[in-house]
Amino acid sequence: MSTFKPKNPVAAWIDHRLPIFTFLNHEMNEYPTPKNLNYFWNFGSLAGVALVTMIVTGILLAMQYTPHVDYAFSSVERIMRDVNSGWLIRYVHMNMASFFFIVVYIHMLRGLYYGSYKEPRELLWQLGVLIFLLMMATAFMGYVLPWGQMSFWGATVITNLFSALPIVGEPIVTWLWGGFSVDNPTLNRFFALHYLLPFIIAAVVVLHIVALHRFGSNNPVGIDMKGPQDSIPFHPYYTLKDAFGLGVFFMAFAVFLFWAPNYMGHPDNYIPADPLSTPAHIVPEWYFLPFYAILRAIPDKLGGVIAMFGAIAILFVLPWLDRSKVRSANYRPLYRFFFWIFAINGIFLGWLGGQPAEEPYVTMSQIATAYYFFHFLILLPFILPRIEKTKPLPASISEAVMGGGNAGQPAQAMEKAE
Amino acid sequence: MKKVIAGLFAAALSFAAPQTATAAGSAIELPSYEWSFEGVFGSYDKASLQRGFQVYQGVCASCHSLDYISFRNLADLGFSEDEIKAIAVDYTVQDGPNDDGEMFDRAGLPSDAFPAPFSNAKEAAASNGGKAPPDLSLMAKARVGGPNYIKALLVGYEEAPSGFDVGQGNYNKYFPGHVIAMANPLFDDAVEYADGTPATVEQMAGDVSNFLMWTAEPKLEDRKGTGVFVMIFLIFFTLIMYAAKRKAWADVH
Numbered sequence: 001m002s003t004f005k006p007k008n009p010v011a012a013w014i015d016h017r018l019p020i021f022t023f024l025n026h027e028m029n030e031y032p033t034p035k036n037l038n039y040f041w042n043f044g045s046l047a048g049v050a051l052v053t054m055i056v057t058g059i060l061l062a063m064q065y066t067p068h069v070d071y072a073f074s075s076v077e078r079i080m081r082d083v084n085s086g087w088l089i090r091y092v093h094m095n096m097a098s099f100f101f102i103v104v105y106i107h108m109l110r111g112l113y114y115g116s117y118k119e120p121r122e123l124l125w126q127l128g129v130l131i132f133l134l135m136m137a138t139a140f141m142g143y144v145l146p147w148g149q150m151s152f153w154g155a156t157v158i159t160n161l162f163s164a165l166p167i168v169g170e171p172i173v174t175w176l177w178g179g180f181s182v183d184n185p186t187l188n189r190f191f192a193l194h195y196l197l198p199f200i201i202a203a204v205v206v207l208h209i210v211a212l213h214r215f216g217s218n219n220p221v222g223i224d225m226k227g228p229q230d231s232i233p234f235h236p237y238y239t240l241k242d243a244f245g246l247g248v249f250f251m252a253f254a255v256f257l258f259w260a261p262n263y264m265g266h267p268d269n270y271i272p273a274d275p276l277s278t279p280a281h282i283v284p285e286w287y288f289l290p291f292y293a294i295l296r297a298i299p300d301k302l303g304g305v306i307a308m309f310g311a312i313a314i315l316f317v318l319p320w321l322d323r324s325k326v327r328s329a330n331y332r333p334l335y336r337f338f339f340w341i342f343a344i345n346g347i348f349l350g351w352l353g354g355q356p357a358e359e360p361y362v363t364m365s366q367i368a369t370a371y372y373f374f375h376f377l378i379l380l381p382f383i384l385p386r387i388e389k390t391k392p393l394p395a396s397i398s399e400a401v402m403g404g405g406n407a408g409q410p411a412q413a414m415e416k417a418e
Numbered sequence: 419m420k421k422v423i424a425g426l427f428a429a430a431l432s433f434a435a436p437q438t439a440t441a442a443g444s445a446i447e448l449p450s451y452e453w454s455f456e457g458v459f460g461s462y463d464k465a466s467l468q469r470g471f472q473v474y475q476g477v478c479a480s481c482h483s484l485d486y487i488s489f490r491n492l493a494d495l496g497f498s499e500d501e502i503k504a505i506a507v508d509y510t511v512q513d514g515p516n517d518d519g520e521m522f523d524r525a526g527l528p529s530d531a532f533p534a535p536f537s538n539a540k541e542a543a544a545s546n547g548g549k550a551p552p553d554l555s556l557m558a559k560a561r562v563g564g565p566n567y568i569k570a571l572l573v574g575y576e577e578a579p580s581g582f583d584v585g586q587g588n589y590n591k592y593f594p595g596h597v598i599a600m601a602n603p604l605f606d607d608a609v610e611y612a613d614g615t616p617a618t619v620e621q622m623a624g625d626v627s628n629f630l631m632w633t634a635e636p637k638l639e640d641r642k643g644t645g646v647f648v649m650i651f652l653i654f655f656t657l658i659m660y661a662a663k664r665k666a667w668a669d670v671h
Contacts, residue, residue, distance in 0.1 A: 035670055077486050077556070080637070087637040088644065232670060240663040247656030254652060258645025259458065262559060270560035270634075271552075280594075 032231035034219035042245035043107040050100040067191035072147035101287035115327030122319040124211040148269030222328030230397035289353030297365035470629025483534035486555035558634035572623035575602035
């Protein structure tokens with residue numbers, strides 16, 4: 001860091017007074033990164049790209065959109081038909097929302113598998129959970145804006161959840177709506193907040209990166225970098241690897257964008273909102289389904305709301321629930337097994353969230369919900385620490401990479417480079 | 419590793435699919451027809467769109483509006499500017515207020531949207547036994563099954579099974595719940611096609627479904643064309659980045 005000096009004299013003059021070039025060089029060029037990261041570490045930068053894509057397309061859409069109950073639906077159709085490339089901008093925004101969640105879910109599961117939330121990265125993890133929560137709020141309000149049937153009824157169902165709170169419930173719902181039902185004031189404030197929250201997310205992302213760069217990335221072996229032999233500079237190694245991953249990501253995205261743009265949406269949202277006609281089944285967007293299943297699993301309304309928010313809140317304290325000192329699941333045979341059970345249970349909950357609220361789905365949702373909480377509240381803090389025998393950790397990352405350790409995956413991945 | 423990532427994508431998406439199907443509550447299996455707009459390079463069959471437009475004009479338009487389509491949009495169907503003017507001029511459009519503050523009727527222009535058959539939803543409902551016929555612009559995207567559903571519905575009218583009470587409605591094999599307010603709109607030779615194609619119910623149902631897919635998704639051809647171009651670019655971009663990554667990483671050890 002101290003030896004860096006921009007070659008261009010103007011840049012050097014600026015850097016002497018405002019060290020932005022030194023900062024960028026330090027954080028994005030020479031930034032030491034473990035040499036053994038696998039492709040699951042691509043998803044952080046992919047999430048960043050997704051956020052920028054959403055903000056850029058969102059600003060363009062806001063220039064054409066009309067947040068009024070009488071015009072919102074047709075202004076979206078005008079974007080699709082009469083605005084130059086409007087169909088492309090809107091479909092990118094719509095599909096990238098889903099892909100943003102796909103990327104973030106994989107990013108979070110990677111963190112769970114490799115124990116990336118453990119000391120000293122607890123705050124890094126918590127900031128990530130906060131971003132996830134803000135994303136959910138933003139996505140929910142964004143889905144309301146086209147003012148289709150699912151927009152309206154989704155907004156009605158979700159805002160009504162707050163009425164479950166004792167005493168303050170009803171006043172809170174009226175306050176959220178700006179009236180006595182989901183109506184124009186609701187749409188207006190959701191538009192304002194949908195425009196605001198992404199910038200708050202961007203700010204939390206900056207904090208997330210500051211916290212990340214304090215100790216650097218975790219890695220598949222889960223032990224700290226012990227010296228220069230364990231790390232490589234971020235550029236060109238990870239900039240190129242991220243660029244390659246971005247290409248693959250954009251190809252997967254393009255398949256949906258250009259050939260199945262409405263696949264992840266719901267047909268009912270192409271019907272204009274009608275407060276007098278309730279759809280047969282009100283279903284949230286797919287990325288909310290696991291939490292929707294948890295909400296519906298509890299027969300009591302307040303209990304369901306508590307369980308749903310609890311399912312996210314529990315992630316905030318995960319670093320203290322998991323008591324194993326070993327980070328990577330590659331060295332924790334039991335945790336590794338239960339990680340996959342947890343992941344499958346999560347997908348199962350998502351599937352259940354899309355089913356009607358009837359038997360046998362309700363009982364199945366209750367079992368899956370119970371397992372979700374069992375994993376965090378019983379298995380991680382009380383059972384695994386007593387019975388799990390972890391495998392010996394390699395002495396260093398480079399030892400694991402060279403195949404001397406017990407590192408499995410990363411060792412194989414590096415072989416061809418030798 | 420790439421396989422794992424691809425697998426995760428597939429897993430994430432495949433559990434979204436049954437949700438969409440079950441959510442609309444249509445347990446009825448729809449037939450799957452062939453459409454020219456399907457597939458990677460799919461495009462609209464303009465002759466069929468024009469025939470479908472004839473079916474809309476001759477049959478559907480007496481009850482169903484087409485709010486998001488203007489006469490000028492018919493250029494997509496292969497009509498020339500003069501033909502579009504000739505189509506528009508046959509319609510009466512209310513305009514105004516004029517300098518005297520009065521609304522007046524005039525002949526349609528290409529820039530006008532298709533006039534709706536009823537002046538408001540209440541009138542539409544009152545004239546149709548209490549249920550307003552829905553706008554058709556987005557129908558092909560607003561129903562599970564899209565164009566397959568529309569075609570199936572139009573050919574799906576039949577005698578109700580014995581003991582099945584349809585009340586004031588009509589029996590349809592593919593309508594959710596089987597009781598539909600709309601009476602069977604199509605019969606053989608309901609329209610006389612300008613291109614001489616025999617107007618069977620099956621033919622008209624297919625043509626009008628094609629037409630309604632176009633009204634719902636008029637930019638489909640632009641979309642797929644852009645997609646092919648973007649995909650070719652991405653393949654090259656990704657291969658080059660992969661090669662660059664391999665080269666840069668060759669010295670890590």
